[in-house]
Amino acid sequence: xxxxxxxxxxxxxxxxxxxxxxxxxxxxxxxxxxxxxxxxxxxxxxxxxxxxxxxxxxxxxxxxxxxxxxxxxxxxxxxxxxxxxxxxxxxxxxxxxxxxxxxxxxxxxxxxxxxxxxxxxxxxxxxxxxxxxxxxxxxxxxxxxxxxxxxxxxxxxxxxxxxxxxxxxxxxxxxxxxxxxxxxxxxxxxxxxxxxxxxxxxxxxxxxxxxxxxxxxxxxxxxxxxxxxxxxxxxxxxxxxxxxxxxxxxxxxxxxxxxxxxxxxxxxxxx
Amino acid sequence: xxxxxxxxxxxxxxxxxxxxxxxxxxxxxxxxxxxxxxxxxxxxxxxxxxxxxxxxxxxxxxxxxxxxxxxxxxxxxxxxxxxxxxxxxxxxxxxxxxxxxxxxxxxxxxxxxxxxxxxxxxxxxxxxxxxxxxxxxxxxxxxxxxxxxxxxxxxxxxxxxxxxxxxxxxxxxxxxxxxxxxxxxxxxxxxxxxxxxxxxxxxxxxxxxxxxxxxxxxxxxxxxxxxxxxxxxxxxxxxxxxxxxxxxxxxxxxxxxxxxxxxxxxxxxxxxxxxxxxxxxxxxxxxxxxxxxxxxxxxxxxxxxxxxxxxxxxxx
Numbered sequence: 001x002x003x004x005x006x007x008x009x010x011x012x013x014x015x016x017x018x019x020x021x022x023x024x025x026x027x028x029x030x031x032x033x034x035x036x037x038x039x040x041x042x043x044x045x046x047x048x049x050x051x052x053x054x055x056x057x058x059x060x061x062x063x064x065x066x067x068x069x070x071x072x073x074x075x076x077x078x079x080x081x082x083x084x085x086x087x088x089x090x091x092x093x094x095x096x097x098x099x100x101x102x103x104x105x106x107x108x109x110x111x112x113x114x115x116x117x118x119x120x121x122x123x124x125x126x127x128x129x130x131x132x133x134x135x136x137x138x139x140x141x142x143x144x145x146x147x148x149x150x151x152x153x154x155x156x157x158x159x160x161x162x163x164x165x166x167x168x169x170x171x172x173x174x175x176x177x178x179x180x181x182x183x184x185x186x187x188x189x190x191x192x193x194x195x196x197x198x199x200x201x202x203x204x205x206x207x208x209x210x211x212x213x214x215x216x217x218x219x220x221x222x223x224x225x226x227x228x229x230x231x232x233x234x235x236x237x238x239x240x241x242x243x244x245x246x247x248x249x250x251x252x253x254x255x256x257x258x259x260x261x262x263x264x265x266x267x268x269x270x271x
Numbered sequence: 272x273x274x275x276x277x278x279x280x281x282x283x284x285x286x287x288x289x290x291x292x293x294x295x296x297x298x299x300x301x302x303x304x305x306x307x308x309x310x311x312x313x314x315x316x317x318x319x320x321x322x323x324x325x326x327x328x329x330x331x332x333x334x335x336x337x338x339x340x341x342x343x344x345x346x347x348x349x350x351x352x353x354x355x356x357x358x359x360x361x362x363x364x365x366x367x368x369x370x371x372x373x374x375x376x377x378x379x380x381x382x383x384x385x386x387x388x389x390x391x392x393x394x395x396x397x398x399x400x401x402x403x404x405x406x407x408x409x410x411x412x413x414x415x416x417x418x419x420x421x422x423x424x425x426x427x428x429x430x431x432x433x434x435x436x437x438x439x440x441x442x443x444x445x446x447x448x449x450x451x452x453x454x455x456x457x458x459x460x461x462x463x464x465x466x467x468x469x470x471x472x473x474x475x476x477x478x479x480x481x482x483x484x485x486x487x488x489x490x491x492x493x494x495x496x497x498x499x500x501x502x503x504x505x506x507x508x509x510x511x512x513x514x515x516x517x518x519x520x521x522x523x524x525x526x527x528x529x530x531x532x533x534x535x536x537x538x539x540x541x542x543x544x545x546x547x548x549x550x551x552x553x554x555x556x557x558x559x560x561x562x563x564x565x566x567x568x569x570x571x572x573x574x575x576x577x578x579x580x581x582x583x584x585x586x587x
Contacts (some may be wrong), residue, residue, distance in 0.1 A: 008389075009385060009388075009389040010499075013381055013384065013385055013389075014385065016381030016382075016385075017381045017382045017384075017385035017386070020378050020379070020381060020382040020470075021382060021398075021401050023378070023467070023470075024401065024402070024405040024467075024470060024471070025401070025404075025405065027413065027416035027417060027420060027467065028404075028405065028408060028412070028413065028416060030416055030419060030420065030426065031412060031415070031416050031419075034419055042422070042424050043418070043419045043422040043424055043425045044424045044425075045419075045424070045425050045426040045428075045429045046426075046429065081313075084309070085309055085310040085313055085314075086310070088306045088307070088309055088310055089306075089307065089310040089311075091306055092303055092306040092307045096299065096303055098303065104307070104311070107311070107314050107315075107318075107319070108310070108314065110314075110318070111314070111318055113524065113571075114524070114528070114567075114568065114571070115524060115525065115527060115528015115529070115544070115567055116528060117528045117529075117530055117544050117547055117548065117564070118322070118325075118528060118564045118567070118568065119318070119322075121325060121547060121551055121560060121561075121564060122318075122321035122322045122324070122325040122564075123317075123321050124551070125321065125324060125325050125328065125551075125557060125561075126317075126320060126321035126324050126325075129324060141317060144313070145313070145314065145317055145318050148310065148313075148314070176284055176288065176289055176292035176293070177291075177292035177295055177296060178288050178291075178292055199407070202407055203407075206409045206410060206411070208410065208411055208531065209529075209530070209531065222409070222410075222411050225411045225412070225415065226411060226531065229411065229414065229415055229418065229535050230534065230535065238415070242409075242411075242412045242415050242416075245409045245411075245412050246408055246409060246412055249407060249408055249409055250404065250408065253403060253404060253407045253408075254400075257399075257400060257403065261396070
């Protein structure tokens with residue numbers, strides 16, 4: 001028998017792997033079930049009946065819309081900032097060699113490697129020390145800081161694959177630096193940036209730990225959810241919002257996957 | 272000759288962009304500086320600045336009578352960490368982080384191994400997405416889902432009742448430390464949710480490490496008479512270890528710093544993250560909160576140093 005032909009997996013391994021994947025997915029699927037339950041007061045399973053009325057109730061809630069609006073605005077601006085900073089940093093690190101390159105990679109990864117509560121409390125005490133009042137921009141400041149790493153990871157991985165001779169060829173053919181960037185570099189890294197931007201958006205849209213320290217009285221959607229989790233008041237509305245959040249974060253992740261699936265991994269291991 | 276030099280050394284470009292482009296070409300260091308300055312200023316000032324300011328505060332102390340911060344260098348705040356009630360918090364968090372890491376490694380291994388060795392083509396993509404989607408989907412929603420599952424009237428109780436195993440659940444809940452009134456207010460619940468939420472962070476590096484193990488190595492071990500258990504023990508596990516350590520960096524670090532999961536699903540006893548939150552919020556004791564945050568930083572520093580020695584960073 002040829003040894004490079006793969007044998008079938010042992011049954012035990014198959015079962016363990018399938019059980020592991022089920023463990024990862026069933027809880028998220030349950031969220032969809034609970035969004036349609038008729039039970040208001042408890043988390044009863046199986047649900048006594050199913051209804052669509054909570055979708056309408058949630059739709060008419062101004063606080064949910066406000067929180068959603070704030071989250072989307074924060075995530076958009078934080079993503080834009082992270083795109084600029086992350087791309088600059090990735091370009092510098094991958095195109096040139098200089099002293100302290102490793103340190104820069106570490107610095108970019110640090111905000112996400114250290115527990116979020118450290119970033120949060122550090123920012124909060126800095127704001128109070130500098131007497132900066134909480135505002136929309138304090139949230140953006142915190143989010144952009146840890147979103148840089150996602151864009152950076154994606155862009156660095158792609159820069160590694162764009163060969164230097166392509167850029168030299170462009171220069172040899174008479175293009176100036178800006179033209180090379182516009183017509184050679186950008187088309188090559190475009191999808192990686194798009195993927196990085198989407199992941200950054202998902203990360204910011206979902207962030208709660210740092211946000212609790214930098215938001216003051218403002219409510220982003222995750223903060224709204226957190227309050228419902230600590231003191232449940234409108235469980236059915238929370239169920240619907242949870243389902244909405246799953247859907248909103250699902251789409252960018254799938255899109256990012258399809259944009260980067262040839263070759264590199266989506267830089268998810270560094271979340 | 273002169274014709275060649277005339278065409279090969281071109282004149283400078285005209286126009287603002289042209290001149291700027293030539294300037295950067297001649298002075299690549301200035302271009303590098305301009306590219307690095309914005310991200311470094313941002314991260315350096317906003318992030319490192321705040322971090323150092325926080326660490327500095329841990330060397331101050333709080334005046335017990337006035338509640339104001341006493342700006343004099345002292346180690347008294349660190350000494351407070353060692354009083355039993357605070358030290359218990361640290362111990363509890365570290366034990367939980369270690370158990371969560373262990374459990375995550377055990378559950379992650381079969382998934383990672385199957386995905387690395389047996390899954391091909393479409394199945395490989397499915398496994399990849401199957402890990403990525405839970406990794407990236409909302410943290411709070413995942414915690415919320417477990418609140419639904421672990422609730423007294425929730426699905427888990429129902430499943431146990433259906434299997435006629437309610438007595439088992441009750442027996443477990445009546446155990447001293449791990450038990451409680453219901454799963455959602457016990458250490459068991461906290462543990463399950465931690466494992467669930469951080470599991471993808473373990474699977475990805477383990478899979479990356481296992482992808483690099485050549486299949487014929489396993490076959491060679493079998494050909495030489497190795498029982499599957501022996502092959503695992505002497506071939507597969509040592510080769511996967513850097514990946515497991517790399518994954519454990521995430522599971523350990525994330526458990527050390529989390530304050531939301533034990534607050535929503537767990538007994539009322541505090542973890543480090545909650546202690547930090549309480550100290551800086553209601554208690555207003557920023558120096559003690561800062562000293563508490565130093566604990567995970569120091570532990571993770573040690574951990575990263577050990578991991579580096581084991582070569583775990585190549586598996587990331």
